[in-house]
Amino acid sequence: MDTTLRPAARVICLDAAHRLLLLRWRDPFDGSWLWEPPGGGIEAGETPLVAARRELAEETGLDPAAVIDRSVPVERDVWWKGKRYVGTERFFLACFTEEQPALVRTGLLPDEEASLDRHAWIAPPALESLPDRLEPPQLRATVASLVREGPWREPLV
Numbered sequence: 001m002d003t004t005l006r007p008a009a010r011v012i013c014l015d016a017a018h019r020l021l022l023l024r025w026r027d028p029f030d031g032s033w034l035w036e037p038p039g040g041g042i043e044a045g046e047t048p049l050v051a052a053r054r055e056l057a058e059e060t061g062l063d064p065a066a067v068i069d070r071s072v073p074v075e076r077d078v079w080w081k082g083k084r085y086v087g088t089e090r091f092f093l094a095c096f097t098e099e100q101p102a103l104v105r106t107g108l109l110p111d112e113e114a115s116l117d118r119h120a121w122i123a124p125p126a127l128e129s130l131p132d133r134l135e136p137p138q139l140r141a142t143v144a145s146l147v148r149e150g151p152w153r154e155p156l157v
Contacts, residue, residue: 002082008089009052010039010074011067012143013060016099018150019121020143023059024132026115029082033117033132037091037139038062048090056094058107060119066094072145078135093146124151 013021022035038059042051048071053064071090078085100121105113122130127140136142143152 003084003086005087006085007042007048007087008040008076009042009048009055009071010037010089010091011052011056011094012037012091012146013056013062013066013094013096014143014147014152015096015101015121017121017123018152019100019123020127020139020152021060021103021119022122022130022134023119024117026117027080028111028115029080034078034135035120035130035132036135039089039091049092052090052092059105059112059116061104061106062094062096062101066096067092068094070146072142074136074138074142076136091142091146124154 021037023038024033024035026033038056039052040055042048046054049067049069053067056062056067057064071092073088074091076085076087076089103119105116108116127134140152147153
């Protein structure tokens with residue numbers, strides 16, 4: 001089994017209505033789909049915060065300054081492109097004052113452009129009904145640990 005340790009950072013983006021931004025990716029290795037927050041690998045010399053801001057700008061075009069310097073660690077164990085990626089990723093929070101801000105894909109690499117299907121702003125109750133795999137599986141708890149109040153902190157009905 002090919003296991004890769006990949007330091008990474010991700011951004012929990014919430015719009016004015018407390019919807020969560022998720023990106024839907026198609027794995028070029030096996031064709032499976034997954035939803036996850038924007039983010040990616042930490043490059044040499046970057047801090048997790050700098051990487052989170054860079055990845056947000058590259059994958060969404062959203063303002064990287066919205067990412068605040070507060071994060072939670074999340075243990076990841078995910079298969080992508082035929083490899084198993086494990087390790088701790090830092091998840092940061094970014095809140096936007098408008099509803100469903102528009103995204104642009106101008107910062108994506110060619111292979112990312114080919115793999116990124118779409119994005120969606122998801123309300124808390126809809127998270128459990130996504131038709132594809134959600135990464136990380138404990139995403140709702142991760143969001144709740146970053147926000148101080150609001151629907152992500154409320155129990156499911």
